[in-house]
Amino acid sequence: MRHLRSLLADTTPLQTPAYRRLWVAGIVTVIGAQLTVVAVPLQVYSLTRSSAYVGLTGVFALVPLIVFGLWGGALADAVDRRTLLLVSTVGIGVTSLAFWAQAVAGVDNVWLVLVLLAVQTAFFGINQPTRSAIIPRLLPFDQVAAANALNMSVFQLGAIVGPVLAGVALGFTSLSTLYLVDTVLLLATLHAVLRLPALPPTVLGRKAGLREVLDGFRYLAGHTVLLASFVVDVIAMVAGMPRALFPEMAVQSFGAPEDGGTVLGLLFAGIGIGALAGGVFSGRLPGVARQGVAVVVAIAVWGLCMVGFGLAAGAGVLWLAVAFLAVGGAADTVSAVYRSTILLQAANDDVRGRLQGVFTVVVAGGPRLGDVTHGASAALVGTTAAAAGGGVLVVVGVVVAALAMPAFVRYRVVSRAGG
Structure with missing residues (x-):
């Protein structure tokens, strides 16, 4: 019993109010966000009866995510992070309300839906790196990895429960x-967020322009361990994310x-x-x-x-294919927890926001590039x-990256106080 308890997620960070x-708030809001993730493409398709228009949702989401994810990270290093988190959370909420208003009013304008999606994604691009960057300011250094694992659990729970609830509710x-x-x-x-303490920047007078964004990339390029954490994730997602093949x-x-039926649902749920x-x-x-x-x-x-x-899909063995996806999903969680922890622990606080902005862009953009590569390859x-x-390329690629950047393999976290 004690051994089993040691395997369960470390909940020590939850002792910090x-x-x-x-x-706790994230549990319900992530599920709520997934309702909108389902509702937007569904509404676009119902208005246009065109998968091409549904595909445009990816463009209208990815472009503002890249721009505002990077700029939002720079803002998180320049202003009070509590204030920025508050403004971006309100922005996400207002756009969700606007989604509801246009649906109730029956406006039936696909471009309005796409513009609202772009605006909401822009606020998300600001919100996400800010939310991640505050973790080392709220918790002791040695609890950051546990906090990242807890955050991943909430995100994955929402990714599974949200779409199911949306399907039932509709x-x-x-x-x-929705x-x-x-x-x-x-x-x-x-x-x-309103109950958070003030989280002013550690370096006063910093701006949040293009120069500061580029400074973040220069900092990243000068720190092999941090750079490698992005490189290996790009390899994993671009070469090894097969979701475009599921239908x-x-x-x-x-x-x-x-329409894929239950089989398609199992494939998407496996990871x-x-x-x-x-x-x-x-x-x-x-x-x-x-x-x-x-x-x-x-x-x-994962690879x-x-x-x-x-190979299991080629043999037509569904249960084995889903099992491989599930084990791969568990491995991806391990990778994500450590990569996000390395970014928060190995970087200075005055650049954490910008690095989390890059992290947000890579995590969201990598799988979309994987969709392109797998679709073309298929x-x-x-x-x-x-x-x-693609799996073979992941294994080869990550080995080559490890050999090319041995500092990443040698990286060892050293416990210390503060953040």
Whole structure:
């Protein structure tokens, strides 16, 4: 029993009231955000009956995420982070309310929906790096890894529960209700942010312009360990994220109906289920000092799982394919926890916001580039070769990166006080 308890997530950070309020609020607000994630493409499709317009949601979301993710990180290093978190949270809430208003009013304008999506994503781009950058200011140094594991668990829970709830709710209520529920649930986070202490910048008088954004990239380029944490994640996501293949695999490999049905749902849920399990059973993660090695091993496991997934799909064995996705999702959680911890612990506080901005862009943009590479590869060599071959490239790529940047493999966290 004691051994099992040691495997469960370390909840020590929840003893800090400010962090606990943010974390608890995050449970409901992440689920609410997923309702909007489902509602937006659904509304776009219902207005246009065109998958091309639905594809535009990716463009309208990615561009502001890149621009405001980077700028938001610079802002987080220049102004009080509590104030910035408050403004961006209100902005997200107001745009959610606007989504609800246009749906209730029956405006039926697809461009209005896309513009609202872009505006909300811009506020999210500011909010996310700020939220991450405050963790070392709220918690002791040695609790940062545990806090990141807890945050990952909440995100994955929302990614699984939110879409399921949306699907169930749409059976008896309107799409506009999803937007309204998201808006109401955001009030929990707003309350938690209002109760945060002041979090002024550690370097006064700093600006948040293009020069400061570029300074963040220069800082990153000069610190091999931090740079490597981004490089290996790009390798894992661009070469090894096969989700663009799921619709075709559901039909061609597993004999599902044209809409994919339950099979498609299982494929999309596989990685999330494993990632959630990885967060729940993350109790041993904070005790690992060789975090660079842990990231390399976790990404190699991710790559091997994608090889297994591709081969299992080629053989038409659904349960084995989903199992490989789940194990890969757990490995991805381990990688994400350590990469985010390295960024927060190895970087100076006056650049944490900008580095978290880059982190937000890479984490969100990498899988979208993976969609492009896998879609193109499948058109040339088929889905099985695209998925399995991508996994092989991940393993080769992460080994090459480790050899090219040995400082990352040698990186060892040293416990210290403060942040």
